[in-house]
Amino acid sequence: MKIISIYPGTFDPITNGHLDIIERAAEIFSEVIIAVAQNSTKNPLFTDEERLELIRASVKHLKNIRVDCFEGLLVAYAKKKKASVVVRGLRAVSDFEYEFQMALTNRKLAGKLTTVFLMPHEKYTYLSSSLVREIAQHGGDVSGFVPAIVLKKLKKKFKR
Amino acid sequence: MKIISIYPGTFDPITNGHLDIIERAAEIFSEVIIAVAQNSTKNPLFTDEERLELIRASVKHLKNIRVDCFEGLLVAYAKKKKASVVVRGLRAVSDFEYEFQMALTNRKLAGKLTTVFLMPHEKYTYLSSSLVREIAQHGGDVSGFVPAIVLKKLKKKFKR
Amino acid sequence: MKIISIYPGTFDPITNGHLDIIERAAEIFSEVIIAVAQNSTKNPLFTDEERLELIRASVKHLKNIRVDCFEGLLVAYAKKKKASVVVRGLRAVSDFEYEFQMALTNRKLAGKLTTVFLMPHEKYTYLSSSLVREIAQHGGDVSGFVPAIVLKKLKKKFKR
Amino acid sequence: MKIISIYPGTFDPITNGHLDIIERAAEIFSEVIIAVAQNSTKNPLFTDEERLELIRASVKHLKNIRVDCFEGLLVAYAKKKKASVVVRGLRAVSDFEYEFQMALTNRKLAGKLTTVFLMPHEKYTYLSSSLVREIAQHGGDVSGFVPAIVLKKLKKKFKR
Amino acid sequence: MKIISIYPGTFDPITNGHLDIIERAAEIFSEVIIAVAQNSTKNPLFTDEERLELIRASVKHLKNIRVDCFEGLLVAYAKKKKASVVVRGLRAVSDFEYEFQMALTNRKLAGKLTTVFLMPHEKYTYLSSSLVREIAQHGGDVSGFVPAIVLKKLKKKFKR
Amino acid sequence: MKIISIYPGTFDPITNGHLDIIERAAEIFSEVIIAVAQNSTKNPLFTDEERLELIRASVKHLKNIRVDCFEGLLVAYAKKKKASVVVRGLRAVSDFEYEFQMALTNRKLAGKLTTVFLMPHEKYTYLSSSLVREIAQHGGDVSGFVPAIVLKKLKKKFKR
Numbered sequence: 001m002k003i004i005s006i007y008p009g010t011f012d013p014i015t016n017g018h019l020d021i022i023e024r025a026a027e028i029f030s031e032v033i034i035a036v037a038q039n040s041t042k043n044p045l046f047t048d049e050e051r052l053e054l055i056r057a058s059v060k061h062l063k064n065i066r067v068d069c070f071e072g073l074l075v076a077y078a079k080k081k082k083a084s085v086v087v088r089g090l091r092a093v094s095d096f097e098y099e100f101q102m103a104l105t106n107r108k109l110a111g112k113l114t115t116v117f118l119m120p121h122e123k124y125t126y127l128s129s130s131l132v133r134e135i136a137q138h139g140g141d142v143s144g145f146v147p148a149i150v151l152k153k154l155k156k157k158f159k160r
Numbered sequence: 161m162k163i164i165s166i167y168p169g170t171f172d173p174i175t176n177g178h179l180d181i182i183e184r185a186a187e188i189f190s191e192v193i194i195a196v197a198q199n200s201t202k203n204p205l206f207t208d209e210e211r212l213e214l215i216r217a218s219v220k221h222l223k224n225i226r227v228d229c230f231e232g233l234l235v236a237y238a239k240k241k242k243a244s245v246v247v248r249g250l251r252a253v254s255d256f257e258y259e260f261q262m263a264l265t266n267r268k269l270a271g272k273l274t275t276v277f278l279m280p281h282e283k284y285t286y287l288s289s290s291l292v293r294e295i296a297q298h299g300g301d302v303s304g305f306v307p308a309i310v311l312k313k314l315k316k317k318f319k320r
Numbered sequence: 321m322k323i324i325s326i327y328p329g330t331f332d333p334i335t336n337g338h339l340d341i342i343e344r345a346a347e348i349f350s351e352v353i354i355a356v357a358q359n360s361t362k363n364p365l366f367t368d369e370e371r372l373e374l375i376r377a378s379v380k381h382l383k384n385i386r387v388d389c390f391e392g393l394l395v396a397y398a399k400k401k402k403a404s405v406v407v408r409g410l411r412a413v414s415d416f417e418y419e420f421q422m423a424l425t426n427r428k429l430a431g432k433l434t435t436v437f438l439m440p441h442e443k444y445t446y447l448s449s450s451l452v453r454e455i456a457q458h459g460g461d462v463s464g465f466v467p468a469i470v471l472k473k474l475k476k477k478f479k480r
Numbered sequence: 481m482k483i484i485s486i487y488p489g490t491f492d493p494i495t496n497g498h499l500d501i502i503e504r505a506a507e508i509f510s511e512v513i514i515a516v517a518q519n520s521t522k523n524p525l526f527t528d529e530e531r532l533e534l535i536r537a538s539v540k541h542l543k544n545i546r547v548d549c550f551e552g553l554l555v556a557y558a559k560k561k562k563a564s565v566v567v568r569g570l571r572a573v574s575d576f577e578y579e580f581q582m583a584l585t586n587r588k589l590a591g592k593l594t595t596v597f598l599m600p601h602e603k604y605t606y607l608s609s610s611l612v613r614e615i616a617q618h619g620g621d622v623s624g625f626v627p628a629i630v631l632k633k634l635k636k637k638f639k640r
Numbered sequence: 641m642k643i644i645s646i647y648p649g650t651f652d653p654i655t656n657g658h659l660d661i662i663e664r665a666a667e668i669f670s671e672v673i674i675a676v677a678q679n680s681t682k683n684p685l686f687t688d689e690e691r692l693e694l695i696r697a698s699v700k701h702l703k704n705i706r707v708d709c710f711e712g713l714l715v716a717y718a719k720k721k722k723a724s725v726v727v728r729g730l731r732a733v734s735d736f737e738y739e740f741q742m743a744l745t746n747r748k749l750a751g752k753l754t755t756v757f758l759m760p761h762e763k764y765t766y767l768s769s770s771l772v773r774e775i776a777q778h779g780g781d782v783s784g785f786v787p788a789i790v791l792k793k794l795k796k797k798f799k800r
Numbered sequence: 801m802k803i804i805s806i807y808p809g810t811f812d813p814i815t816n817g818h819l820d821i822i823e824r825a826a827e828i829f830s831e832v833i834i835a836v837a838q839n840s841t842k843n844p845l846f847t848d849e850e851r852l853e854l855i856r857a858s859v860k861h862l863k864n865i866r867v868d869c870f871e872g873l874l875v876a877y878a879k880k881k882k883a884s885v886v887v888r889g890l891r892a893v894s895d896f897e898y899e900f901q902m903a904l905t906n907r908k909l910a911g912k913l914t915t916v917f918l919m920p921h922e923k924y925t926y927l928s929s930s931l932v933r934e935i936a937q938h939g940g941d942v943s944g945f946v947p948a949i950v951l952k953k954l955k956k957k958f959k960r
Binding site for chain 4: 282286
Binding site: 128 | 873875909
C-alpha cells in the first residue's frame, strides 16, 4: 500500500517539534513531502530558500522524505502530488480549532484527502517557531528547541 | 509498506461517526483492527458479543478490516498484533485532553506505537454512543446516527 | 409575535444563576416554561415536588413564567407545549460542548426548535447546583448563591 | 411582545453561516437589524457599501429584517434603535471567550441589553468570512459557503 | 514573612507530578501542609492511612512540609491552620474550570485565602493518580510516574 | 523567608484586574516588582513613562511593591533582580495556553524560577487593557474597570 503524505507548514525555522512529527510520519507513510508554504508570512525571519535548506539539512537521516514548497490551496498541491494524506501536529487546544477548520475545509474541497493529526512528544508541547525566534532574538538559549544547524544559523542572524 | 492499525473503543453501539473514521482509516492503512474493549463499562446496553456482531455487520463492505476484542492495556494488545498505529477519532475539545493523555501514556509505555487522530465528518461532530442510547431509550429517531442494523437492534431493545 | 420558550433543567436546587437566566428570558420571550426534568438524577437532594415548589416560590415576582415538569425527550415536550425556543445558560467552556451536542441533536430531531444561549451575570459564572449542595452539606454559607427560600430549605435538610 | 434585535458584524462578506443565524433570529424576534460595523477592519475585501448590498440581496426572502451600518459602541447604537437583544453566532470554543467578554462588557455598559447566542447548523461550524476570502483568492470553490450573489461578486474580484 | 500554604488532594496515590508541585511550593512558601481529603472517594485504592504514609515517605527529603488529613470545607480547615494560601497544580484546560470554580468559591467563602496555581513539569502534564491506578492494575509499568515507595506498594496490591 | 516576585506585563494601561492580582501577590510574597515590558507593543496608547507613572499612582497604598521596566528575556531580568517567582493572572482558557507556554519556557531557561498563577476576582474575569482602550476610545464608561487616575488620563487622551 503506497500512501503519499504531505506535511505543510511555514517552518520559520524548523524546530525539534516539527522533526518529531516528521519522524513519526515517516514510519507510517510511504512518503512524506515536507511542503513549505511560500509567501505565507509578511516578514519571515528566514527566506523560503533558507527554510528549505534548513529542513533538508535536518532530515538527512530519513529516507522517505521529500522537501518542497508550494503556493495557493493545499488541496490543489496535494492533488498534483497524488497525496492522500495531510499530516498535522496537534499540540494544544488552541491549535485544535484552527486545525479542524482547515481539515474540514480541505475535506469539503477534496473529499479524498484525509487529514491525520499526530501528537508531538510532550517535551515539545508548547514549542513553536515564533517562540524560538523570540527567545533567540533576545539572546536566550534555544539549543534544546531546534536542530544544531538551525541553532548555528540563528546565532548568525542575531549576532551582535 | 504494511502498516497495521488498531481502532479501539467501547462501541456501545457503533455509530455512523465510528464508521466514518473506520472508512478513512481503511483507505490509508493496510489493515484496521477494530478492537472492542471488553468489560470496560459497568452496564453496557449491548453485550460484548452483540457489539462485535453489530460492528461486523456494519463494516461488511470494507476489505482490510478485522473485528476483535481485547482486555487489559492497549499497548500490550498492539504489540501482540504487531500494530504500529492506534487510530482515534477527535471530535471536540473535551475529547482532546483525554485522548492526549492516552496517546502520551501509550507513547511512554510503547515508544514505537504512534497514535493517529482522524476527524469525523462535521455532521458527526457531536455524535456519541451515549447520545444514541439516550435518544433511542426515549423513543427518539436515531436513524441518521447509526447503521440500519444498529437501528433495528435498538428498536428491539427499547420496544414497548 | 408570541414566542413560547422552555428553560429545562434539574434545578436541584434552583440557584441565583438560574434565576438570573430566567429573568433575562422573561424579558425577551412572551412566555418562559421552567421545565424540571423528572427522574433525571439518581439521588437528588430534593424531590421533584420540592424542586417545583422552590422554583415557584423563587419566581413569584415574574409574570410570564410557568413551572412544569417533563419526562422523556425535550423535543417531544416542546412540541406538545408549542414552544419554539429552548433557553440554556452558558457559563464556561465545559458547558459549551455538552450544550452544543444537545442543541445540535435537538435541531436534528426537531428542525423548528431553536436553542438560545444566555450568559449569566459574571458573579454566577462558576455557580452550580452541585456546588451549592456540597458547600451546604459541609455547613458552609451559601446565602449569596441561592434564593432565601432555598437557603432555608437547605438549612433544614442539613440541620445537625 | 415586540422585541427588536441587532445582529452586528463585519460581514466581509456575508456567508451561509451568517444567513443561517439570521433566519433563526428572524423566527423568534419581531425585528432583526443586521448592523455592519463600519471601518472595523483595515483592509476589507468589500467596501461598506458592497457589504450592505450583498447582505440586502441575500436576505430579500425574509420580512422582518433591516440592514444598517453603525460606528462606535454597540450599546450606544442599540439604545438609539430601541433594541433589547444582541444576536451572536457561537461556533467554537475560540469564539466563546471573545463573545463572553463582549457580552459581559455590554451587560455592564447597558444592563438592559441581553446578548443571545445562536448556534449555526453544524455544517457551518468552522465557516468564517476570512476562510471564504482565503479560498476564493486562491481560486478554490466556495459555492457551498456563500449565497449565489456573493459567489458571483467574489469571482469578479478574483478574476484573473 | 511567614506564609503557611495548604496543598489539598486525594493522593490515591501520590505521583511524581504531585511531588514536583510540592517541591516548588516548598521553595516559595514557609510551610506546605499536604492535606489528604478524607472519605472523598467511594472506593479508594489506598486507605487514608496508607496514603498519608506514602506521602510521608515521599517527602522525607523536604523540610518545611507537614502531612495531615482533613474533612469538610477546605476554607474551614485553612482557617484552623492559619494558612493564607491554597496550592493547586494546573495541568490542562479540563483542570482549569474546575479549579477556577473552587478558587472563586473559596475566595467568596474566605476572602483572605489566596489560591495559587503551579504548573507541573511538562513531563507530568497528563499524569494523574487515576491513570497510574489503571495502568498498574493491568500490569503496565508506572515506574516513571510514581516515587519508588509507591511503585512497591502498587506491585503488592496488584500482585498476581 | 524572603521571596522576591515579579509581575511582568504591558499595562497599557493598568486596570482594576491587574490591581487585584497585585494586592493578592503583595500579601503572600515579601516583595512584588511590577515590571513593565518596554517596547513590547508597536503603537501603545501610553508611553513607557506614562504607564510607569500610572502604576505608581495606583499602588501607592501598598508597601512591598517596586515599579520598574525591563527589556529582553524575563528570565535574565529575574536573575538580575534575585527574583524566584513570576506572578501571572489567569483569567480564561485563552490565557491558559499562552501562559503555560511562557511558564514552561521560562522553567526550561531558568529552572529556579517558579511561575505562580493567581486568579483575579470574578468581576474582572473578562477585563483587559485592550478592552479598556477600545471602550474609552468610543466614549464608553470605563470607570468600573480602571483606577481613578487612569480614568482621568484616558478622558484626557480621548477628549473631543
